[in-house]
Amino acid sequence: MELHEAIRRRSMVRSFTNDPVDPSALDRIVSAALRAPTAGNTGGTAWVTLVGPEQTATYWDTTTDEAWRAASARFEGLRRAPVILLAYSSAGAYVERYAEPDKADAHLGADPGHWPVPYWTGDAAFGVMSVLLAAVDADLGACVLGNFRGEGALNGALGVPAGWQLFCAVLIGHADGQDHRSASLDRPTAAPADRVHWGRW
16 A cells, blocks of 8 residues: 555554454564664564454453443454554663663663653654554554553563563454544644644744
8 A cells, every 4th residue: 555545544443343364464564563763773662462362351351440341332342353462662771772882972871761752662652653554554453552550460461571661552453344433533633734834833
C-alpha cells in the first residue's frame, strides 16, 4: 500500500473477530517495529508477542479485573483480538549507551533524571507507529491500549527482566465491523493552520 494511503486509513479498531492473523503478515508487522528509529542505535526497545487466546489471556488476566471487564462495553470486542504486541523500553539501556565516549558530550549518561526528553519513550512510540501502519498495509485492524494496572504481574507472568517498562499494548486482528468509536472523535478538530507553523509560531 502507498504510504500516504496507509496513513489516511489508519484508525483505532476496538472490536475484532477471533480469526487468526496470517503468520507471514505478523512477521512483517514485527519486522516493521524493529525498523523504527532507535536513538544512538541503542536498541533499547523490545516486544513481547502474544498469539492466540491462551497467550493473550495472560495480558487480560493481569491488567484487568472482573469489575472492569463487566463495566466495559468494549471488552468482548477487544478480548477477541488474536494478537497482542507489548512494547517495552529500557531507560537503563539509553543511559548506558549515552555514557559511552561518542555520546558523553550530551551529559546524559548518569541516570534517567538527566534526560529532558526520554528517548526510550520516543523510540517505543516510533515502533508502535510502525506497527500501526504495517497493520493497515496487511489489511488488519489495530488498537493501542495504555496500561494502568497489573504491570508487575504481567511482567512476572511473561518473564520480563527488571528494568524494562511497558509502554503500551497493540491489539491486532481482523475488524468485526462493530462501531465502538471513541467519544474523543466528537471533540472539535484543530485546523491545520493552528498546528503547523511555517518559519515561526
